[in-house]
Amino acid sequence: MGDRGIPASWRHMDGFSSHTYLWVNAEGERFWVKYHFKTDQGIRCLTQEQAGRIAGEDADYHRRDLHQAIKRGEYPSWTLKMQIMPYEEARAYRINPFDLTKVWPQGEYPLIEVGKLTLDRNPTDFHTQIEQLAFEPNNFVPGTGLSPDKMLLGRSFAYADAHRARLGVNYKQIPVNAPQCPVRGYVKGGAMRVREARDPVYVPNSKGGPTADPQRFPENAVWSADGAFVREAYTLRPDDDDFSQANVLINRVMDEAARTRLVNNIVGHVLQGVEEPVLSRVFEYWTKIDATIGQRVREGVTARRS
DSSP, rough: OOOOBSSSOGSSSSSOSSSOOEEEEEEEEEEEEEEEEEEETTOOOOOOOHHHHHHHHHHHHHHHHHHHHHTOOOOEEEEEEEEEGGGGGGOOSSTTOOOTTTOOOOTTTTEEEEEEOOOOOOOOIIIIIIOOOOOOTOOOOOOEEEEEEEHHHHHHHHHHHHHHHOOOOTTGGTTTSSOSSSSOOOOOSSSSOOSSSOSSSSSSSSSOOOOOOOSSSSSOOOOOOOHHHHHHHOOOOOOOOOOOHHHHIIISSSOOOHHHHHHHHHHHHHTTOOOOOOHHHHHHHHHOOHHHHHHHHHHHHHHHHO
């Protein structure tokens, strides 16, 4: 409902991992991390009225803007910054650090710049390069891994399931998804397999096929072996609630003009047919976030309905 929910273009918005991930360094030390992609073009947003008009006039507005900017040589870029939390600090942190609906205060875990993402070319074949892309959060390089974020754990297998249904069981052999390094394994059956398979389909075997080497390549991006960390991760913390971070956003991040647009957006959506008992829940929800905003929403709906 706020300004940043309606970006003026994909080039003028930040990106976030939202989820928490695990990093392991060369010494075997583990850390929890969050990714922040900060737009180098600056934040720009649309009003609700502008967005409604554009949506009715040009459904490809955002895609066209990005394509034309790259074509002009105005390559959009984002600076990648990380928040990093030592592994053990997550056990007693005052909020659940794996809760997808929460952010880590940057005063406690400041942003650390690590790199840059630049989009410098457009696709030449939309179907093979875009439609057949298969992003999934369970693709990891050594030294990275998942956190006990329940939504992330669900996505780690649900995305792959969706790709198998959409593109076929061998979707990772499609060039746009295929790794740059050689692949050695025993997943060979199913439709759309394009790589020739000469090794047997079972292991161990006497044909000299590939085998895992856990001594040279141990899996180190793991949690405590007894599962205690997973259970501890979802114990209620002192500052766990559904409203306080939203209150900070409204009162410390937004200015008065942004708060006014927030209220107008909420009121505008509520007037699109929201009736009791849901209407009372809307007022209750926003009042729990901030009493003043809740009252302004109530008064705005009442005034425009009368």
